[in-house]
Amino acid sequence: GAGVSQTPSNKVTEKGKYVELRCDPISGHTALYWYRQSLGQGPEFLIYFQGTGAADDSGLPNDRFFAVRPEGSVSTLKIQRTERGDSAVYLCASSLGGGSGQETQYFGPGTRLLVL
């Protein structure tokens, strides 16, 4: 079946611009996660959705970052006033539901964001 998909695969923007990154989770998965992976590092947690609500947004670095999941399926990560330090690969993952610690998270291919 279809896995997690993310669009765009690459995004180049200028400092100060606004960007939106989209994630389409595996059908039926109610838990959705966003991570950021900088060069040479492992993924770092940003935000976790259970259904439509953000159950944990403690990983968002500042108020320039925001994410929504209005219908409990597709999610959009929004970054305002982008900075060069925001350049990274943004990964989305989904899991079946409940957010249980033992659930396997399945990752999308990521969006590579470059802020010039």
Add this chain to the structure above:
Amino acid sequence: AQSVAQPEDQVNVAEGNPLTVKCTYSVSGNPYLFWYVQYPNRGLQFLLKYITGDNLVKGSYGFEAEFNKSQTSFHLKKPSALVSDSALYFCAVRAHSGYSTLTFGKGTMLLVSP
């Protein structure tokens, strides 16, 4: 706070030889432990996980990992490496009780030479 250490940035092994990629963790209480693999320009692919029970976990592509509670380790192993195993490997931990996020190590690059 929970954490994962992958002490080797890179592991080199010849094809056909056994491989080990090391991982140690720190978490409050019992852990859930995961291994993922990342190929160039691809997302993370799930390999295997430890939840409870048997300390030796078998996963995809012939990989296995051994949970050692006393050493707080979860090393990834394969009896005979393939060139196609060359990739970036990530260990991750999550706490058993309560809510916690999935915390990843920095990754280990595995290079298998022909």
